Amino acid sequence: MRQIHHQISVSTSGRGMREITQEIRQWVRSSGIRSGMLTVFMRHTSASLLIQENADPTVQADLERFFARLVPDGDPIFHHRQEGADDMAAHARTALTQIHLAIPVADGVPALGTWQGVFVYEHRYESQQRHVMLHLIGE
Amino acid sequence: MRQIHHQISVSTSGRGMREITQEIRQWVRSSGIRSGMLTVFMRHTSASLLIQENADPTVQADLERFFARLVPDGDPIFHHRQEGADDMAAHARTALTQIHLAIPVADGVPALGTWQGVFVYEHRYESQQRHVMLHLIGE
Amino acid sequence: MRQIHHQISVSTSGRGMREITQEIRQWVRSSGIRSGMLTVFMRHTSASLLIQENADPTVQADLERFFARLVPDGDPIFHHRQEGADDMAAHARTALTQIHLAIPVADGVPALGTWQGVFVYEHRYESQQRHVMLHLIGE
Numbered sequence: 312m313r314q315i316h317h318q319i320s321v322s323t324s325g326r327g328m329r330e331i332t333q334e335i336r337q338w339v340r341s342s343g344i345r346s347g348m349l350t351v352f353m354r355h356t357s358a359s360l361l362i363q364e365n366a367d368p369t370v371q372a373d374l375e376r377f378f379a380r381l382v383p384d385g386d387p388i389f390h391h392r393q394e395g396a397d398d399m400a401a402h403a404r405t406a407l408t409q410i411h412l413a414i415p416v417a418d419g420v421p422a423l424g425t426w427q428g429v430f431v432y433e434h435r436y437e438s439q440q441r442h443v444m445l446h447l448i449g450e
Numbered sequence: 451m452r453q454i455h456h457q458i459s460v461s462t463s464g465r466g467m468r469e470i471t472q473e474i475r476q477w478v479r480s481s482g483i484r485s486g487m488l489t490v491f492m493r494h495t496s497a498s499l500l501i502q503e504n505a506d507p508t509v510q511a512d513l514e515r516f517f518a519r520l521v522p523d524g525d526p527i528f529h530h531r532q533e534g535a536d537d538m539a540a541h542a543r544t545a546l547t548q549i550h551l552a553i554p555v556a557d558g559v560p561a562l563g564t565w566q567g568v569f570v571y572e573h574r575y576e577s578q579q580r581h582v583m584l585h586l587i588g589e
Numbered sequence: 590m591r592q593i594h595h596q597i598s599v600s601t602s603g604r605g606m607r608e609i610t611q612e613i614r615q616w617v618r619s620s621g622i623r624s625g626m627l628t629v630f631m632r633h634t635s636a637s638l639l640i641q642e643n644a645d646p647t648v649q650a651d652l653e654r655f656f657a658r659l660v661p662d663g664d665p666i667f668h669h670r671q672e673g674a675d676d677m678a679a680h681a682r683t684a685l686t687q688i689h690l691a692i693p694v695a696d697g698v699p700a701l702g703t704w705q706g707v708f709v710y711e712h713r714y715e716s717q718q719r720h721v722m723l724h725l726i727g728e
Contacts, residue, residue: 312451312452312453312587312590313590314590314624314625314626314727314728316624316693316695316700346453346455347453347587348453348487348489348585348587348626350626350691350693352691352692352693352700353702354700354701354702354705355702355704355705356640356641356642356702356704356705361545362495362549363495363541363544363545364495364530364541367530367532369529369530370530370538370541372529373527373528373529373530373538373541373542374541374542374545376527376528377521377525377527377528377542380527381520381659382655386655388651388654388655388658389651389654389655390647390650390651391642391645391647391648391651393645399648399651402641402642402648402651402652403651403652403655405641406639406641406652406685406686407545407546407685407686408545408546409549410640410687410690410705411690411691411692412549412550413489413491413550413552413691414491414550415455415489415491415583415585417455417583422455422491422493422583423493424492424493424494424495424581426494426495427493427494427495427549442702444693444695444700446626446693448587448590448625448626448726449453450453451590451591451592451726485592485594486592486726487592487626487628487724487726500684501634501688502634502680502683502684503634503635503669503680506669506671508668508669509669509677509680511668512666512667512668512669512677512680512681513680513681513684515666515667516660516664516666516667516681519666520659546684546685547684547685548688551688551689552628552630552689552691553630553689554594554628554630554722554724556594556722561594561630561632561722562632563631563632563633563634563720565633565634566632566633566634566688587726588592589592
């Protein structure tokens with residue numbers, strides 16, 4: 312049994328979802344670990360992670376419309392607004408989604424279902440560099 | 451230290467929660483691993499996982515009413531509707547709940563609190579076969 | 590490779606967030622494991638876990654206002670109300686946030702980002718003793 316850590320840097324182009332399934336799959340393959348548990352961890356408080364449908368891009372647009380309505384930017388109940396109308400909304404969206412994912416690895420690949428992709432979900436308006444940690448334990 | 455993977459197939463009877471605590475507990479017992487970390491992973495994008503109160507079934511009905519109001523089926527903001535009014539609502543409900551659970555195992559059992567049960571939460575109207583991966587690492 | 594379990598008891602002072610980053614950091618340090626994966630698991634159904642901004646306390650107050658509006662206490666759709674208006678609301682808030690966190694450990698510390706803190710989120714009105722399990726695997 313052994314483990315590996317790795318950090319990837321993901322450039323986002325402002326609010327929205329960016330798929331990272333391929334980067335993750337490649338890193339798992341290069342690790343040489345064929346069977347184990349992969350953890351993906353977002354080191355930020357205004358971007359998050361999601362596993363979602365990756366076949367129809369409409370799903371991403373629909374999800375974004377849904378979260379934009381659920382967590383209104385610049386909501387008057389939000390007092391934390393130093394960095395703008397998207398500041399506190401980004402923290403609330405992060406609370407409702409995921410900071411970490413745990414995905415079993417079997418036969419050398421993350422055991423995602425047919426329609427599952429791994430996404431970084433950027434909640435700020437502007438482009439950011441997001442640091443995502445990967446950890447794989449197995450054999 | 452060793453690890454085991456296992457996949458279970460859960461038949462759902464349409465929208466709602468189905469408890470799988472017993473299946474999980476039995477599999478952990480049969481693994482022979484007495485201490486470690488259990489991961490439960492849903493391989494779908496329109497069903498999810500929850501750890502919830504399992505003593506009073508009213509909790510499940512209340513949760514379902516809550517999510518039905520929070521994520522309206524056939525919402526006009528949803529354009530992804532090939533498979534019906536529950537299609538995109540199912541993806542949004544999945545984004546708000548869990549795709550994976552991590553539960554410590556101690557003394558040969560998942561260390562759930564007294565009132566905690568593990569549930570598959572089906573978000574589609576029709577019955578489905580859902581594939582859930584279990585991974586246990588420990589000794 | 591080795592693993593350790595530990596249970597901490599967290600006193601909450603009624604509804605709201607209580608940071609436990611320092612307790613966790615100290616326990617990781619004392620474990621002697623320098624590199625690995627930490628899991629934090631809440632053994633209750635009416636309190637949850639969050640990783641959030643810990644620099645500006647306004648974030649915690651804003652999040653609480655957000656969840657109080659999203660999940661109204663004593664909502665007429667909630668029939669499970671034996672323990673009061675906060676009973677079922679607490680379960681719904683728990684479903685929307687986290688029961689467990691997985692945080693990579695590197696160089697002897699949880700690899701949290703600069704602004705990330707670990708919080709117990711109490712959803713009941715009254716003070717409670719909450720049992721949180723920690724599990725660390727690594728070397």
